[in-house]
Amino acid sequence: EPEVTQTPSHQVTQMGQEVILRCVPISNHLYFYWYRQILGQKVEFLVSFYNNEISEKSEIFDDQFSVERPDGSNFTLKIRSTKLEDSAMYFCASSVSGRANEQFFGPGTRLTVL
Amino acid sequence: GENVEQHPSTLSVQEGDSAVIKCTYSDSASNYFPWYKQELGKRPQLIIDIRSNVGEKKDQRIAVTLNKTAKHFSLHITETQPEDSAVYFCAASNNAGNMLTFGGGTRLMVKP
Numbered sequence: 539e540p541e542v543t544q545t546p547s548h549q550v551t552q553m554g555q556e557v558i559l560r561c562v563p564i565s566n567h568l569y570f571y572w573y574r575q576i577l578g579q580k581v582e583f584l585v586s587f588y589n590n591e592i593s594e595k596s597e598i599f600d601d602q603f604s605v606e607r608p609d610g611s612n613f614t615l616k617i618r619s620t621k622l623e624d625s626a627m628y629f630c631a632s633s634v635s636g637r638a639n640e641q642f643f644g645p646g647t648r649l650t651v652l
Numbered sequence: 653g654e655n656v657e658q659h660p661s662t663l664s665v666q667e668g669d670s671a672v673i674k675c676t677y678s679d680s681a682s683n684y685f686p687w688y689k690q691e692l693g694k695r696p697q698l699i700i701d702i703r704s705n706v707g708e709k710k711d712q713r714i715a716v717t718l719n720k721t722a723k724h725f726s727l728h729i730t731e732t733q734p735e736d737s738a739v740y741f742c743a744a745s746n747n748a749g750n751m752l753t754f755g756g757g758t759r760l761m762v763k764p
Contacts, residue, residue, distance in 0.1 A: 542695075569750060581696065581741060583751040594751050629695065636750035640686065643695040 540564045542644035544630050550650045551620055559615045559647045561630030570613045571631040571641060572605065574598070581629065587613065588636060620651045654679040656744050658755025665732050666763055673758045675742035676724040682744040685718060685725045686752070690739045699740075700727070732762045 543562045551557050563570050572584040585595040587605055604616045613632075617624055627648050631641040655678040665671050675685075686701035702709045702716045702725065709716050713732075718725040729736055739759050743752040 571751070573752075580756045581743075581752075581754040583753065586750055596751070633750070639684075639750070640698050640701065641750075641752060643688075643697070645695045 542630055542632055542642050544628075544644040544647050546647060547645065548648045548650070550652065553622055553651055554619050557617050557620055557649065559617075559628050559630075559649070561613045561615070561644055562611050563613055563630065563632030564642055565611070567632035567634050567642070569593075569633045569636045569639075569641075570605075570607070571633075572615045573629045573631060573643075574626040575629065575646075576626045584615070584628075586636070593636070617649075620649075622651050625649055625651045654682060654744055654746070654753040656742060656753050656755040658742050658758055660758060661756060662759045662761070664761045664763065667732060667734060669732055671727075671729045671732050671736070671760055671762075673727045673740055673742070673760070674724060675726070675744075675755045676722075677744045677753075678723065679744070679746060680720075680723065681746040682723075684745045685716070686743050687714075687716060687727050688741045688743065688754075690741065690757075692738075696741060729760075732760075734762050734764050736760060737762045 545560045570587045575581045585599045586593045602618045627646045629646045630644040633639045633641045658675045683704035688696035689699045690696045713730045715728045739757045741757050742755040
């Protein structure tokens, strides 16, 4: 069964550094998402992406964040200048279509900012 | 925006007993309510979902009920097994977008 994949599984970085988290959504899916989960807390929506543009974003997704689909398979989340509070598990998800459709989650990237 | 509250935060049951997890939502426009199971260190996986045009949905030992008037929905697991032990998240979304708003999670422990 196809799955969403993410790399790396764990990323450690210094405060102020840029990080890029990578995701490969399921191949026939058209909608892509990033969520984050701070340790012990709820999963929080960051951004959704469709047709090569952001369709929705949360307040968390400020100017430090950006997303890109650089080719036909990858979907990336970039954090320009990491802060301590960016430490979290970042999940990529994808769905066949938007609006009331199952979102399939990747295994996550644990980001640790020192 | 949407706010989803989930209770209880932890739930311990004996194997074979039933477990019920409840969620409330604030946005009356929400019309899609999935439930995800997350085992330790793993990805959230959808176990069941319900849309606002039905009041109940069942899949083997798992059922979900929805009360649109009261804006709450519940997950029912019958004949619990140790492998049901995990964190369960409810979520909601509406036709205005496709973001999921999650509840705070319930850690279910099934004791053998």
